[in-house]
Amino acid sequence: MLSFSILGALQIRTALGPAEISGDLQRTLIQTLLVNEGQSISGESLVEEMWGEAVPDNQANALQAHISRLRRKLRSLEPDRTTSRVTIHPSGYRLTINESELDAAEFTKTVRLAEVATADDPAATARLLGGALAMWRGPVFGDFPGGTLCQLACARYEEYRMRAMELRFDAELRLGHHAAMLAELHDAHTNHPLRERFCEQLMIALYRSGRQADALNVYRRMWQHLSDELGIEPSPALRRVENAILSHDPALAGDTPAPIILQPA
Template sequence: MLRFSVLGALQIRTDAGPADVSGGLQRTLVQTLLVSEGRPVSGESLAEEMWGETVPDNQANALQAHVSRLRRRLRALEPDRPASRVTMHPAGYQLCVEEGELDAAEFVRAVRQAESASARDAARTARLLGESLAMWRGPAFGGTPGGPLCQLAGARYEEYRMRAMELRFDAELRLGHHAAILAELAETHSHHPLRERFCEQLMIALYCSGRQVDALDVFRRMSRHLDDELGIQPSPSLRKVETAILSHDPALIGAPRIPTPLQPV
């Protein structure tokens, strides 16, 4: 069994440890086949990912050579596998990845599970998402996603990462861990200053930790930032948190808002 990781620089692992995939074009080929999630990828799309606007004149032969090289490399890592992982179909090339072998697919599955379970079992949700977020070793594809298919996939995985962080913070707030996550929430908000949900959660954590003045100061700074950067006012949800803090709404403690689940892509 191989394990493929794209939540960070591309990595392939065997039971014996990591296995190298040498060459930028080979790495791009593997990444593109992985993000298709088992669907064939056309030769034209693969060529665009690998070479961009500098596609070689013998594109089909060059691509076939890289695919053959990848087949040999994967075969060497799994000598007992009965069939090649990379197959060719009328629609293009396909990389067989089984359940549990791709970290990004496992991560997305965990986030979707948490979206449906978070309101019922905060402790399980916090634990599940904490473990899942630990799968990230850096930006998807190591911050070099290549062409449009991988760029789109990278943005999608990053959005799931943001949602996982939101859901985990919500679960921790439900569990009453307001003070314990304050520093992490403040750092997360500073790294994503325009994402209002992190601001809401930081305000709630501060208020529930007895720091109402600081919570309201976060709202004022966020309002100025939204106005300066985007020319917009705080959302109704963010204003609602401010109002709840000003009125000492008891619903703030243990009842954070649940975001709308992401729609499958």
Template structure:
């Protein structure tokens, strides 16, 4: 069994340890096959991902050579496997990856499971989300994002990572752990200054920590940033949190029977 990691620099691990995939073109090839989630990828797409506008004159032959090279490399990592993971189809090429072998797939599954548990079992949801976020070793694909297909996939995974952070903070707030996550929330808010949900959660955590003035100051700074940088007003949800803080709304009080909502 192999384990493929793309939540960070590309890694392939076997029972014996980390396996090297030498060369940028080989890394580009396996990355685009991995993010295609078991679907066939056309030769044209693979070539575009590997070479962009610098494709060689003998592009088809060059691609076939790289396919053969990767197939041999993967086979060498699983010498007892009766079939090749990398197969050829009329529509292109497909890499077979079983359940549990790709970190990005496991990351997405953990988020989905946590989301279903958030209302009824927020502590378990928080545990799953911390496990999921702990799978990241750096930006998707590290410092080698590849071509357009991989860059789009990387952006999609990054959005899911931010969503997982939002869900985690929601879960922690539901069980009254506002003090525990204040530093994490502050970092998330600073790192994503136009993402309003982090600001909402940060304001709630500050308010619950007895720092109402700081919570309202965070709102004012967010208001100015939204106005100055993109010319919009805070969303109804963010304005609702400010109003709830000013009126000391009971829904801001932590408790199992009083979950934090998007509209606070």
């Protein structure tokens, strides 16, 4: 059985240890098949992803040669497997892969589960998402992001990572862990300065830690940043948090899981 990791540089693990995929075209091919998560992709799309504008003269043969090479490589890693992982269908090529064999698919499934989980057990949610976020080893595909399709997939998985962070911070705030989360929230807000949810959560954590002035300064800097970069004002949700801080709203108390804190972004 193989497992594929793309939340970081591409890794393939076998029963005997890690395996390498050599050659940029082979890496682009398997990465493109992986981000389709078991769905078919047309030969034309694969050609464009692999070669861009430098398409070879006989693109069909060139693609088929790389498909055959990848099949042989994967077969060598699973000698007991009776069928090829890479198959061709009327709609294109498909890499057979189970959800549990791809870290990105397992990660997005966990985030979706956390999205619909009840708020009754924030500790379980925090543990679940903490474990999921620990799967990330760096940017998707590391220093080899591939072509347009892979880059779009990278952006999609990164959005899931941001949402997982938001949900985990919400759970930790419900548990009263505002002081412990301050450093992580500060980093998240600094690294993603236009993501208002991180700003809201940082303001709440600062306020609960007795740092009302710092919380309001974070809001003012965010307001200025949004105005300078995008020409917009803070969202109603972010303004509600500012108003709650100014009025010392009891909903901001550390032991009160108030809607102002936990409503979805």
